[in-house]
Amino acid sequence: MSEEQIEKFVSQYKYEILNKALRISDNQTIRTVTFVEQLEATKLILSECYRIQLLRLPTNIIDLVLSHCKLSDISGLKSMLWLQKLVITNNPISNISDLQYLLNLTSLTVNTSNLVDIQYLKPLLNIKELELSENKIFNISVLQNLSGLQKLDLRTNQIVDVSILKYLKNLTNLNLNFNKIADISPIYNLVLLTELQLCCNAVKSTSAFRKLTNLTLLNLAQTDLVDIGSISSLINLECVNLEENDIVFIEPLLNLKHIQLNNCFSKYAVEDQLS
Template sequence: MEEDYETKMIQKYQNDVQKQELKIISNNQLLDLSFVDKLSVNSLTVFSCYNIVFKELPLKVTSLQLNKCKLESITGLEQMIWLKSLNLFENLLSSIDPVKFLVNLNELNLGNNFIADLSPLQPLKHLTILEAFSNNISSLAPLQKLNLLTNINMYSNSISDISPLRNLKNLKFLYLGFNQISDVNILQFLPLTELDLNENQIVNIEPFKFLKLHFLTVSRNYITDLSHLDVFADQTLQMHQQQVPSQRQILIANRTKTIYQNEDRKIKMKSFSLKNESTKRIVKTFIDQMKEKEIHTYKMFVNAIHEETPWQ
């Protein structure tokens, strides 16, 4: 019976096998993937399954996607040591212990699960991209020696301390919105080009003056001084899937009482946006300063703008 099952499965997916990429859609309670071990596929994607039985592993694939499979456990994956890409987005995982054996992983997506402990990632020295947004993560300590990381997305977790990232000298893209971060001093030591710290508890952004950012979001923080924002390279910036050639665009949206306190006139931005600001008064001198700084576009949303502000 087992041989008949495997034969039928191989015949069913013969066309995909020729492409070296296999995609399976299953609404069954149990999905037996044992037949895949006899296929010459590099990439396996499984959609819409309720559970998976990994039988006679290891599977001979280098890329595995198990999105939205309602997995509560990934026991059985530990033998797949040649995996380079693993996507476990939107499952029911609270533990990822088997991942520690996948030492060849380059890309890992753990987004939208119930994971609190990242310690199984410590042996993954080849990891370059980590997506772990929408989890219960509070500590980044397990990442501190993963020196090849270039992209980290920890959006919507419970992170307050980012000091473990200090020595990640290859980190270019960092997304830490919707956390509890207040101290960003260590960021000045990183080669970041994109930084998202939306919805945190940041007051001081002086460390940003050492960065060569192309994109920055610090929406809904407590920033009181914007004089350190003259840190952006004149390069193409992609915002909301639109190319803005040779312009600098910064999204600033802070719950502050004072927008600008400095006489520094070095800021030269061509697009400037303030959103959801609880500011009670934007004084006339600030608007005049913006004009002198070649800020060509001003946008205010849901703000209490003082009636004397010369807004167009």
């Protein structure tokens, strides 16, 4: 690409480069991004680029974001072996088999899509951060191989069984909001957790929390809890959400900075307080 062509691109397309990140948004004509290798960018953000074809990505791009591009086929990504971070959000994809070749990925997000099958993530042993929120996933057994995971976001799926979590002992952040989980005992030994979110599940007991003394944030809203005595041992808790439960009694938590209690007490607890 000549300097004249680059200047033409600069004047023709809506883009922005900030801290080596190139953003191209709301573009209905651009098809390829080979020109990016002429620019000083290591991160490429494509948003609402409906005609983009994932045929060849410059090797200087190690961080790629594909947002609202109407992508249903991501087979072009399988040759981009140097990618370290990948975000695919709000695209109608259901097949991620081509991601199994991206062994250098340390961070992967595939959210607000049509994902059900995530078995192809098994080889991605270098992943530290994984977000698969707002999909249709119910089987997460493959994740037991990703023992290096530190942040895992699976909110808004169809998950019932989380038994594999016992293998993910490096987790510090875990988001399971809006699933169908009743048994959370597998988190018992995840002692590095600092943030845990379980809103809108069928959790009945907090006994699995006793050893999670590094927790600073805990979300148990809308979980039908009655007894939360086990969280009294969580001495580092700063933020707790207990909204919409049926709790009888809350023990003091001395380090709390923020607590949400809207509609969290049973009518019997309220009557006891008033009597």
